[in-house]
Amino acid sequence: MNLHNNILFLVIKIWLIILFLHNISIIYKKIKKMNFLPDLKISEYDYTLPKVKIADYPLEKRDESKLLFFNCKAKVIEHYIFKSITELIPSDSLLIINSTKVISARLYMKKNSGGKCELLLVDPIEPTNDPALIMNSFGTCTWKCMIGGRKIKEGTILEYHLPNKLNFTAEILHRSQNYGRVKFCWQSGLSFAELINVLGEIPLPPYIERETTEDDKEWYQTIYAKSDGSIAAPTAGLHFTDEVLINLKKMNIKISELLLHVGPGTFLPVSADEVRHHNMHDERFYVNKSTIVSIIKQLNLKKNIIAVGTTSVRTLETLYWLGLAIDAKNTINDFNLEQDYPYSQIYKGTKIEAVHSLENILAFLEYNNLEYITGKTKLFIMPGYNYKIVNGIITNFHLPKSTLLLLVAAFIGELEWKKVYDEALLNDYRFLSYGDSSFLFNPK
Numbered sequence: 001m002n003l004h005n006n007i008l009f010l011v012i013k014i015w016l017i018i019l020f021l022h023n024i025s026i027i028y029k030k031i032k033k034m035n036f037l038p039d040l041k042i043s044e045y046d047y048t049l050p051k052v053k054i055a056d057y058p059l060e061k062r063d064e065s066k067l068l069f070f071n072c073k074a075k076v077i078e079h080y081i082f083k084s085i086t087e088l089i090p091s092d093s094l095l096i097i098n099s100t101k102v103i104s105a106r107l108y109m110k111k112n113s114g115g116k117c118e119l120l121l122v123d124p125i126e127p128t129n130d131p132a133l134i135m136n137s138f139g140t141c142t143w144k145c146m147i148g149g150r151k152i153k154e155g156t157i158l159e160y161h162l163p164n165k166l167n168f169t170a171e172i173l174h175r176s177q178n179y180g181r182v183k184f185c186w187q188s189g190l191s192f193a194e195l196i197n198v199l200g201e202i203p204l205p206p207y208i209e210r211e212t213t214e215d216d217k218e219w220y221q222t223i224y225a226k227s228d229g230s231i232a233a234p235t236a237g238l239h240f241t242d243e244v245l246i247n248l249k250k251m252n253i254k255i256s257e258l259l260l261h262v263g264p265g266t267f268l269p270v271s272a273d274e275v276r277h278h279n280m281h282d283e284r285f286y287v288n289k290s291t292i293v294s295i296i297k298q299l300n301l302k303k304n305i306i307a308v309g310t311t312s313v314r315t316l317e318t319l320y321w322l323g324l325a326i327d328a329k330n331t332i333n334d335f336n337l338e339q340d341y342p343y344s345q346i347y348k349g350t351k352i353e354a355v356h357s358l359e360n361i362l363a364f365l366e367y368n369n370l371e372y373i374t375g376k377t378k379l380f381i382m383p384g385y386n387y388k389i390v391n392g393i394i395t396n397f398h399l400p401k402s403t404l405l406l407l408v409a410a411f412i413g414e415l416e417w418k419k420v421y422d423e424a425l426l427n428d429y430r431f432l433s434y435g436d437s438s439f440l441f442n443p444k
Helices: 002-032 082-088 192-199 235-239 242-250 289-301 310-327 341-348 354-367 403-412 416-426
Strands: 066-071 076-081 094-098 100-102 106-111 116-126 140-148 157-160 168-176 179-186 227-230 254-260 283-288 305-308 372-377 392-396 437-441
Touching: 066 082, 066 416, 076 082, 076 416, 082 242, 082 437, 094 289, 094 310, 116 179, 140 168, 235 392, 242 254, 254 289, 254 310, 283 289, 283 310, 289 305, 289 310, 289 354, 305 310, 310 341, 310 354, 310 372, 310 392, 310 403, 354 372, 392 403, 403 416, 403 437, 416 437
Parallel strands: 066 437, 094 254, 094 305, 100 227, 305 392
Antiparallel strands: 066 076, 106 116, 106 157, 116 140, 140 179, 157 168, 168 179, 254 283, 283 372, 392 437
16 A cells, blocks of 8 residues: 555656646746747837938038937937038947948849849858858859748749850759859859859839949949948948048048848838837848957047947947846847847846957957857837947937837937937938938947
8 A cells, every 4th residue: 555655646746746847847838939029010100201301312512411419418409411420430449340342232134934033142152151251252152031922832943144155154053932042054264253243233122213334333332331241331431531441540430340241131121010029130240350459449448439320339238138148148049139138137147348248259269269249130120129339329310100210219318319310310310321421429
């Protein structure tokens, strides 16, 4: 009888342990699936943007665009011309620019039947996922592309006939909805960069409703662009001229660069009224050790760090969270940052100083004998986010209900963004990529 009771007790005990572990597993899975993003409605970040306010062409002189200056502490708006920015940025500030270069990523090709197809280069795949390296490919390379056209399926061969019968072809290896894996082949002695520079078009944003011109290859490019890889310009940088850069240096304003290749996701509207359900796009970034050293120095001196464009903002703020992950000995594969990681850390109360976070990255680079950190970021900045590194943003005026408008609202305030945009509309500012500029500043 005692043996029977002991066995029964043991079975019940094992069953209770299994039940306990099962419940723990369910709780753990629920926690993993928790959405830590703030509970916001995108409808609250809407405004009326008349078509006439959207700039279809840039000004003849880049630095003569309008510049709206907003002091976040004084909550004062002032109006200038962009070249006057040298008078607004305090000396000893550090200006961070994005040196990515827009490629002629839009290709128009044909099927054997004569049917037209539009391909937009998005991400390199083979022989490398590094845009700068794949652009030097000869003979063949494979890209993730957006695909437009009727009845374009797997196995379809597209053609572009070059002079001297040197054909350029694209094979659809795989397709899922609007995206696919495309293998390009050509016989000429040109690199892929040289080839698409001749055959491709600069992919202007969808809200610029006109034909692309040859002039756009110069207009839609910053003067300091270096590294091929973007399909959209970091447009805040379009206002800079050699003269402005020289004058900034005369004012003892230091300039460092980073690299983030802008993808098509930058133009995607927020997909649901509840912002937390939007799937943020990822973008590849590179930051040199020297830039990280410069940022650490600025932070230690409590000096201003001003980002040129939302791409620079995302990259700089991403660095903080990657340094935090290194500190916590968490695993972020290939330094890829998920969109809600910062908010999950805020929820947990995790906190370290920005200097310490960047020192973690610097130590990682030195230990592994690396000159730069690279990865992909899906950082989603919206009201509820507290900026860790940046205290000044130079940026254009963005679309209603966009992730970029949310980023601006997070920086200057949920009420102030509307005030700034109303003021810009009232004063005939030109909006979006080829439009005017703003300098949003939260003084140290």
